[in-house]
Amino acid sequence: MNTIITQLNDAVKNALRNIADALSVQFDDTPISDFIEMPKDKNHGDFATTAPLKLAKLFKKAPRDIAALLCDRIKSDASLAKILKKIEIAGPGFINFSLLDSTVHDILQSILHQGQNYSRNSSLLGQKILLEFVSANPTGPLNAVSARAAAVGDVLASLLHRCAADVHREFYVNDFGNQVNLLGKSLKARCLQLLNHSADIPAEGYHGEYLIDMAKDLILKYGHATTDKSEDFFADYAIATNVAHQKRDLTNYRVAFDEWFSEKTIHQNNLLEQNISALKKSNHLYEKEEKLWFRSTDFGDELDRVVVRDNGIPTYFMADIAYHQNKYERGYTRLIDIWGPDHHGYIPRLSGAIQALGHPKESFTVLIVQQVNLVKDGVPVKMSKRAGKFVLMDDVISEVGTDAARFFFVMRSTDSPLDFDLELAKKQTADNPCFYVQYAHARIHSIYDKAREQCIDISNLNPSDANLALLTDPTELELIKKMGQFPSIIELCGKLLEIHHLPYYLYDLASLFHLYFNLGKEQPHLRIIGENTELTKSRLALISALKNIIQDGLALLGVSAPTSM
RNA sequence: GCGCCCGUAGCUCAGAUGGAUAGAGCAACGGACUUCUAAUCCGUGGGUCGCAGGUUCGAAUCCUGCCGGGCGUACCA
The missing domain is CATH 1.10.730.10 (Isoleucyl-tRNA Synthetase; Domain 1)
Structure with a gap:
């Protein structure tokens, strides 16, 4: 089918050039890459071209007259005569093409012959793509929104691969920073509580019940000595456990990452300093109020952004700049990030930083996956992260199964919020x-x-x-x-x-x-x-x-x- | 206020580079089971494509303004 389209397209293009010559008009077909479309209505044939309508002005001729000229030339093309049953002018100047039955049989033959290779195409050949998705904080289990992102990312990667791109699936693990410290403190508090010491979970900390289970495991392992452990120990343990659980849940969900990239390594390898000096050198940073700012307004952001605070600690944004620069340094020519809707405001600054580091704007794409509304019996399922209760990815999967979950999550345009009907997904009917x-x-x-x-x-x-x-x-x-x-x-x-x-x-x-x-x-x-x-x-x-x-x-x-x- | 996304049948949603009479599914109603799986299929009804302008031979699609909904607007990650 693709080859038929190409063949038709070339034929139409050539014919149009000839007509243009005969009429002595300058005709440049480059702005229009494809003259062939598939009509929605079967009665309009298998393929159609609207070229006569589009070119009427340029050719200074009525669309139907151009269509007639075009039709004559196409009909005289011997190679097309072998595949087409009918060529006819319709409406204001469409040309409709119908395939011979034998051409249709050839399509089937080609499908049978090519087997699993049938859908392969080379449209993205040569692209080295790093697709980063999910990247949920390792401070707890994955939720339903991550489940959507995981399905979307995984399927997108497979599709890009089928288009001959070299695709790397990556999960960015935020195992560094304040949230990590809070997680460690929260886990420690849970341990102390279980051992009958008085301890409060920090107000900004993590109150979810999964930390109690984790604390129980620790106590089984270390007994009362648990209390002697450092805060870093708790933080490391909590992160490692959460990441392991996320991996396990994603594996159940048939999502496998090529790489789990640790944010910590960005900091340990001095990548922030390197990028700060690079940005300084190219004059994209300035100091104000004892802080270091990135001039993101140069790239369409609303405000300039702090990259190093007045206490000398770099912001998360700075680490993210270094991380993305690292992706390019690993040889990827195209970066695709999948984010939740709450991060869309972050795009201009990161895109700006990437451009400031000398990369083409088009090499970086963010796909925003909109929110998920879980519906059960027509009633929305409440999701409240604050109370420490939220619908987990694993809950959705165990409720409806991996197959239905994945299918439902990728069924809608990522731009649109998704109403996920749990009852429907469970039904064994049409x-x-x-x-x-x-x-x-x-x-x-x-x-x-x-x-x-x-x-x-x-x-x-x-x-x-x-x-x-x-x-x-x-x-x-x-x-x-x-x-x-x-x-x-x-x-x-x-x-x-x-x-x-x-x-x-x-x-x-x-x-x-x-x-x-x-x-x-x-x-x-x-x-x-x-x-x-x-x-x-x-x-x-x-x-x-x-x-x-x-x-x-x-x-x-x-x-x-x-x-x- | 500003930014992004959304607004298409009662409901959930498709409508790729502008094309011909705007499509599915669900729900409603009416039909088809001595079967290669009726776990399916067929038919009927249902629309001011949020509103108003504009560009065009042609707009659900592009542009401008407005209305409505969601999200965001951190020196948090």
């Missing part, structure tokens, strides 16, 4: 989109079982073994065309950094399959397994390609593809 797609996969396997019962050899459903030309029903052709869109969906996701197109596509594809399957109920000649063995084999080849795409698509989402349900 109302649940995750189930619906998985069910299509299982159903194909059940058809295989049936085929085996009838002693049809399905071990070798390759194109050479099936006469694909027998597939002539409109729904079959439509199904193949839909499958043909798979690579461009992957490419679109990678290009726009928008992953929700994939679950939507899989849903549509599954829907078309269920429709196709049901046709056979009223029209026995459309049953996949029928009297005619040759036709049956062709149809088995068709659903085999479909199975591969659904399986591959679900794998990209990190969702399982059951063979029976």
Whole structure:
């Protein structure tokens, strides 16, 4: 399908150049990279171009006249004649293209032939991308918002990889600073309390109950000697334990990071000093009120930002600058960060610092993943972090399962807040989109079982073994065309950094399959397994390609593809 | 006040580079089970794309203003 689009696009472009020459007008096609689009309405063919409408002014000719000229030239193209059934002018000046059935069969053949490589594309070849996501503070368990970020980041990484980018999944561990000290103090207080000493958790500290469990473990290990330990000991222990739990929960959730990057190492390796002098050198820092400021207003920020306080302690922002500079120094050419909505105000200053250090603005992208509203029985589930009670990632997963959780979290545009219906996600019915797609996969396997019962050899459903030309029903052709869109969906996701197109596509594809399957109920000649063995084999080849795409698509989402349900 | 995001059917949401009559699912109503899984499918109704201007042959999409909602506006991480 992609090659067909390219072929059509080139043909249209060439024809337009010829027409421009004949009309003696200057025509530069570079601003328009793509002349071919896919009409929403099937009646408008498989592809269309709006070039005549767009170029009417430049060519000083009526759109329909340009369309006529264009049409003539395209029709005389022998290589296009082999793939197109119909070329027609429609409406105010559209040109609609319809594919020959044999072209559609070629698409299926190509899908079967390429197997798991079908969706690979080279659109991002050569990009070395560092994708940082989740990066939740190691001061407690991961919550539902982190669960969304984790799913989004993981799936995005898989998609970028499929577009030939070199992707590194990274978790930034904030194991340094004031919050860490508070965590240590809070844990120590819990230990003391358990040993009947009087101790208060700092007001700004961590009051969550998980620290009590941690304290119990410590006491089991060290007994009364626990009280002798330093605050640093408690802090280190709490961080290490929390990070281990986060890793465990993420593993359950099928999210694996290539690297857990410790903030501490930024400080230990003097990276802050290096970056401060670099920024000083390029005149982006100044002193005021005994503090060191970064001139972020030069880069569109509302205010300049403090990077070193008057007590000499650098701010978190300064560490973050050093961290991001370090990413570039590790050889990454493109940085993508996934943040929560509460951090969007932070973008201009960090983007500014990155530019101040000499990196192109476009090399750094922040994706803001909007909030999650958990809904149960139509009522929002309250999430209050302050009281130390919040819905944990692990709670969501154990409630609805990893498959549904991941599917639901990536189903919506990251720009939009997400209403996560826990009841819906648990349902084993078609109302649940995750189930619906998985069910299509299982159903194909059940058809295989049936085929085996009838002693049809399905071990070798390759194109050479099936006469694909027998597939002539409109729904079959439509199904193949839909499958043909798979690579461009992957490419679109990678290009726009928008992953929700994939679950939507899989849903549509599954829907078309269920429709196709049901046709056979009223029209026995459309049953996949029928009297005619040759036709049956062709149809088995068709659903085999479909199975591969659904399986591959679900794998990209990190969702399982059951063979029976 | 300023900044970012959102506003599309009763509800939850899609609508890529502006294109043809704005689409799904849920909910409502009506149909299809001697089956390759009815765990599914088909049909019907449902819209001032928040409002008002503007750009354009053409706007849900781009621009300006306004209205409504969320989030943010730290020398916290």
